[in-house]
Amino acid sequence: MKKDNQMLVGIISSVISIAVGLIFGFILLLILNPAKAGLGMSTMLSTAFSNMDQFGKMLYQAAPLMMCGLSVGFAFKTGLFNIGASGQYTIGAFFALVGAIGLKLPWWACLILSCVGGAIWGIFPGLFKALFNVNEVITSIMFNWIGMFLVNLLLANMPFMLSAYYGVGTTDRTAALSDANPSAIIPRGGLDRIFGNSSWINISIFIAVAVAIIMWFVLFKTIFGYELMACGFNKEASRYAGINANRNIVLSMIIAGALSGLGGGIYYLAGTIQYVLEKSILGMGFDGIPVALLANSHPVGTIFSALFISYIKVGGSAMQPNFSSETINIIISVIIYLAAFALLTKLIIAKFLQSAGAKNEKKEVKA
Amino acid sequence: MSVLANIISLTVIFAVPLLLVALGGMYSEHSGVINLALEGIMVIGALCGCFLLRSFDISGFGPSHPQLAMLLAIVVAAVSGMVFSLLLAFAAINLKADQTIGGTALNIFAPAFAIVITWAVQGQGQTTIQIPTWIRITQETFGMEKTDGFFATMFFKYQYLTTPIAVVLFIAAWLLMYKTRFGLRLRACGEHPQAADSVGINVYRMRYAGVVISGFLAGIGGLAYVIAVGSGFSSSVGGYGFLALAVMIFGNWKPFNILGSAFIFALFKVIAAYNSSIPFLPKFEGLKDQSSLYQMLPYIVTMIVLVFTSKNSKAPKAEGIPYDKGSR
Amino acid sequence: MADDYVIEMLHITKEFPGIKANDDITLQLRRGEIHALLGENGAGKSTLMSVLFGLYQAEQGEIKKNGQTVKINDPNDANRLGIGMVHQHFKLVECFTVLDNIILGVEDTKNGFLQYDEARKKVMALSEKYGLKVDPDALVSDISVGMQQRVEILKMLYRDNEILIFDEPTAVLTPQEIDELMEIMRGFKKEGKSILFITHKLSEIMAVADRCTVLRKGCYEGTVDVASTTKEELSKLMVGRDVEFTVKKRAVQTGETILSVRDMVVGSRVHENNAVRGVSFDVKGGEIVCIAGIEGNGQTELVYGITGLEPVKEGSITLRGMDITHASVRQRNISGMSHIPEDRHKHGLILDYTLEQNLVLQRYFEQQFQEHGVINSGEVRKYANSLINSFDVRSGQGPVTVTRSMSGGNQQKAIIAREIDRQPQLLVAVQPTRGLDVGAIEYIHKRLVEERDAGRAVLLVSLELEEVMSLSDRILVMYEGELVGQFDNTVSTEELGLYMAGAKRMEVKA
Known part of the structure; x- marks a missing residue:
């Protein structure tokens, strides 16, 4: 099979996954509340385009999703399942906020810090896998929890980080950037005017797209990417080829961590949302999984799949109070479920394409 | 002394879900399927069990027949876990899916489904299902007088029907795995499915059995977890399914080792949950939000333990590899 | 009597996506005969046997037992018809005991619990009767390959099978063990059991089989009486043309020493003991040195040590005078080492690239x-x-x-x-022809000899004695992690066999 064909098959299988996911979601709505199911579904699918503010929100959310998707996808390409994007995202957000509120750094320096934070959290699954052969899935999950509690613990003991320090009487969230350090807010670059004074939009979507294109280049055009993917496809053969597989596992997890961390930085440096001391793991990292799977881990594909997931998430929030916004997660889980046996689906699609192609060729011969 | 009795008793009820779920994981993996969906199965089991308990509470059947109601809730949790686990079995066995990704899908599905359903049933924003108080096993359950001694605290302060059931299920799980034809065949499927197939064992069917048994145990484990935590069910089991996986790995896929490691992990969980009321734990002066520190503990311990056990782990050889009759 | 067929496979066709593995094949097995099934790798022998054993279902054709048409949908059906099979890759659960493996699938139970007493008695009796010595309580992972094969044979006998299929049973055995196996097979024949013997080794067919059915590229080429045929005729049937048994090569002209290994010790991934225990030898430019031995005697680890895939615990390796004992794989590659790996899917290629x-x-x-x-x-x-x-x-x-x-x-x-x-100085080739057809084998042999003639050092590891004899200039025999014999290529296979089995040994010095 040729490479272009593989790409086409991948896209078709993603579109089918999305369709099945949406149909499943609609059926669920019908069962829960038949009278309002139609309304709920149309809300989900139209909100993001209903006005410029919502459209801006979709782009704003798509940026961190894209980063988490790139993170998960990058790890997939090297044969690792980075289910720890959430923890890396949390630590990245924490580092960015410390830079912004504690150290009063400008926004770009805070974003670099967020990469560093995420990278540090990515090292652990990589190292544990390389040195002790501990499955990265278990390590990642454990470090999601450790990261969340650690950030809670640290923030509770850094009073200058909290909102209460700036005279707003809550200790359960970080200070608003507009109070603490407006220079840490990611610039809007005039986009807010285009988007009708949207409070969400900033240049982060461009940052994310640029990072996606850089990742594509790194993976497919450099010898570093060649090595990483070789390890991902076949660790033993890459050892045989003289590639240091363990080094690549750790490097790949560091990069994946940095990507997720940057996602956390982007999200919280927009200045619209404050970090709330959480009791459960942040969902953004997990949403990176369907983003990566829908894109077949292809960095450029990630741009589109992140936009899509963000699009239905924005719609999902607008479905309340008739339906819980968690309905979206059900749809996402269906998409992931279908992706789990994507190999089988792709095989069927490829066969179908082949037979269709064969027919066309015959027709051409006749003509 | 009463502190010790409290700790022992709490450790037992926190160990019960870990033990059950880890045994579930053991069954699934010995059949050759990695069950990362344990967390999700627990959520579904807890959801169905809790709803039943609540409806018994409202109908008045619960308060009048507390232990019978509890038994029914356990059965419902088990059955719902089995049904939900079929989704993993179908993907992993029939569709030869990536088992890790399939499990992740179910883990995302379960809590979202639980929230949506809880909303739909209890009304908007009501995301916690309250657990009735009558389900506890007390001295009154046996018609005894209420006392306060060491043993009274140990046996009657925190225990529920799930504890004796866990004891029975543990023994049954061990016997089934190592003393019966079914267990021998199941283990063969996880180690060398081609060998099992060549002597006429239906690998697909055995793997279904392994996954469904894990659903049975994890479903009960989900309910047992919610009861142990005691603050009602809000669509989450707090990563317990993953801790159970770690317990299973630390227990080297063997029942008695799993029993031991379940108690160790449960002890850390108890310390994490009750750190403020356990007198002999170190108190860090000037440190705010100590509970976060203690809550990290079980996860950090897990990592340390995995480092020491993963070198010579005895994982079933064929786990995670879809069995394809065609490829041999 | 001549037409007393116990099993008939008539006009069997089995297709896989893309290829016809079996195309209208007929095989008739007489009662009490040893019937060989001959063909190259990929000729469809294993597929045909899998159809008979119920692992695959044929699209066309029928199977008859004692003249009655039967359907064999799974191994249970085969077992009920008295058909048993020793698979090429043993189907044994390594962490189970020998006894557990034998009873698996036909266990006795009482009140739901496993019963072992009867089974143990029966296994011991069978083991006694046929001289198949095994320890029923040993773990399969702890016993030798030869004993594992005996376990596989006992599995068939325990099920009272009358029709015994042996799929390439000699590949893992020493010449002496092969003789023993032939004797056991003759014993079964005397008992009235019928045997199907799958192989691509002509000498074994000549030694033990009564008749032989030949397959080529999925097609039926004919059935012959072994007594009235020759090796040459069989090989022509198998390959479809005359085959040269010997590789043409000119006399050896050795140059300077390229590789020298001294007292090398390499650990094992499977067990505590070292897999390679103090091995010393040299390979010079312009010669093919062959490591012969039974599978699992440390050859794999020897190659891993030389090529850098596994760390060397003790000793030293030098390549053209340069110490590469602890060099990385990459450094060794750059210094002039090439490696044709044993497992091309595991090491040799990234299949998705x-x-x-x-x-x-x-x-x-x-x-x-x-x-x-x-x-x-x-x-x-x-x-x-x-x-x-x-x-x-x-x-x-x-x-x-x-x-x-x-x-x-x-x-x-x-x-x-x-x-x-x-353009390596040293070419390490491990089983370079495994699983290939004769054409490809000839090509690869020719290439290896060309490399030798160009003055390069070639280290060849092979389990196929024929390959060893025809290619090598010097033969080293490896047994239990040590080199126990060194010969030139005029040594007899019988002699080599004694060393391969550990029955004889000599001091080997570099």
């Missing part, structure tokens, strides 16, 4: 193929095309073919092209 990507597997980082870390795809394509042409590697889309979709022979050719084109 394209052919061109695989052809630069050890060279992608060289100046020629990159600029500041960016791959120069034009150069890669040019280089790949030149290799594809000069080594005649065939594939669907040339350099951009995904390697997974190529045939085994062409995959191996790609590896050989890559390894030879690097």
Whole structure:
């Protein structure tokens, strides 16, 4: 099979996954509340385009999703399942906020810090896998929890980080950037005017797209990417080829961590949302999984799949109070479920394409 | 002394879900399927069990027949876990899916489904299902007088029907795995499915059995977890399914080792949950939000333990590899 | 009597996506005969036997037992009809005991619990009767390959099978063990059991079989009486043309020492003991040195130690005077070592990469193929095309073919092209012809000899005695991690066998 064909098959299988996911979601709505199911579904699918503010929100959310998707996808390409994007995202957000509120750094320096934070959290699954052969899935999950509690613990003991320090009487969230350090807010670059004074939009979507294109280049055009993917496809053969597989596992997890961390930085440096001391793991990292799977881990594909997931998430929030916004997660889980046996689906699609192609060729011969 | 009795008793009820779920994981993996969906199965089991308990509470059947109601809730949790686990079995066995990704899908599905359903049933924003108080096993359950001694605290302060059931299920799980034809065949499927197939064992069917048994145990484990935590069910089991996986790995896929490691992990969980009321734990002066520190503990311990056990782990050889009759 | 067929497979056709593995094949097994099934790798022997054993279902054709048409849908059906099989790759659960493996699938139970007493008695009786010595309580992972095969045979006997299929049973045995197995098979024949014996080794057929059915490329080529045929005739039937049994090569002209290994010790991944225990030898330019031995005597680890895939615990390795004992794989590659690995899917190729990507597997980082870390795809394509042409590697889309979709022979050719084109000083080739058809085998043998004639050092590890005898200039025998014999290529296979089995040994010094 040729490479272009593989790409086409991948896209078709993603579109089918999305369709099945949406149909499943609609059926669920019908069962829960038949009278309002139609309304709920149309809300989900139209909100993001209903006005410029919502459209801006979709782009704003798509940026961190894209980063988490790139993170998960990058790890997939090297044969690792980075289910720890959430923890890396949390630590990245924490580092960015410390830079912004504690150290009063400008926004770009805070974003670099967020990469560093995420990278540090990515090292652990990589190292544990390389040195002790501990499955990265278990390590990642454990470090999601450790990261969340650690950030809670640290923030509770850094009073200058909290909102209460700036005279707003809550200790359960970080200070608003507009109070603490407006220079840490990611610039809007005039986009807010285009988007009708949207409070969400900033240049982060461009940052994310640029990072996606850089990742594509790194993976497919450099010898570093060649090595990483070789390890991902076949660790033993890459050892045989003289590639240091363990080094690549750790490097790949560091990069994946940095990507997720940057996602956390982007999200919280927009200045619209404050970090709330959480009791459960942040969902953004997990949403990176369907983003990566829908894109077949292809960095450029990630741009589109992140936009899509963000699009239905924005719609999902607008479905309340008739339906819980968690309905979206059900749809996402269906998409992931279908992706789990994507190999089988792709095989069927490829066969179908082949037979269709064969027919066309015959027709051409006749003509 | 009463502190010790409290700790022992709490450790037992926190160990019960870990033990059950880890045994579930053991069954699934010995059949050759990695069950990362344990967390999700627990959520579904807890959801169905809790709803039943609540409806018994409202109908008045619960308060009048507390232990019978509890038994029914356990059965419902088990059955719902089995049904939900079929989704993993179908993907992993029939569709030869990536088992890790399939499990992740179910883990995302379960809590979202639980929230949506809880909303739909209890009304908007009501995301916690309250657990009735009558389900506890007390001295009154046996018609005894209420006392306060060491043993009274140990046996009657925190225990529920799930504890004796866990004891029975543990023994049954061990016997089934190592003393019966079914267990021998199941283990063969996880180690060398081609060998099992060549002597006429239906690998697909055995793997279904392994996954469904894990659903049975994890479903009960989900309910047992919610009861142990005691603050009602809000669509989450707090990563317990993953801790159970770690317990299973630390227990080297063997029942008695799993029993031991379940108690160790449960002890850390108890310390994490009750750190403020356990007198002999170190108190860090000037440190705010100590509970976060203690809550990290079980996860950090897990990592340390995995480092020491993963070198010579005895994982079933064929786990995670879809069995394809065609490829041999 | 001549037509007393116990099993008849008539006009069997079995298709897999893309290929017809069996095309109208007929095989008739007489009661109490040893019937050989001969064919090259990929001729369809295993598929045919899998159909008989119920692992596959044929699309066309029928199977008769004692003249009655039967349906065999799974191994249980086969078992009920008295058909048993010793598989080429043993179907034993390693962490189970011998007894557990034998009873698996036909266990006795009482009140639901497993019962072992009867089974143990029966196994011991069978073991006594046929001279198949086993320890019923040993774990399969702890016993030798020979004993594992006896367990497989006992599995059939325990099920009272009358029709016994042996799928390539001699590949893992020493010549002496092979003789023992032949004796056991004759014993079964005397008992009235019927035997199907799958092999591609002609001498074994001549020694033990009554009749022989030959397959080629999935097709039926005929059934012959062994007594009235010759090796040459059989091989012509099998390959479809005359085959030269010997490789033409000129007299050896050794140059300077290229590789020298001293007291090398390499650990094992499977058990506590060392797999290679103090091995010393040299390989000079212009010679093919062959490591012979039964599978699992440390050859794999020896190669891993030399090529850097496994750390060397003690001793030293020098390549052209340079100490490479602790050098990385990459350093060894650059210093002039090439390695045709034992398992081309595990080590040799990244199956999801394209052919061109695989052809630069050890060279992608060289100046020629990159600029500041960016791959120069034009150069890669040019280089790949030149290799594809000069080594005649065939594939669907040339350099951009995904390697997974190529045939085994062409995959191996790609590896050989890559390894030879690097113009190594030392070429380490491990079972380079495993699983290939005769044409590909001849080609690869020719290439190896060319390398030798060009003055390179060739270290060949092979389990096939024929290959060892025809290619090597010098033979080293490995047994339990040590070198126990050193010969030139005039030694007899019987003699080699004694050393391979550990019955004889000599001091081997470099």
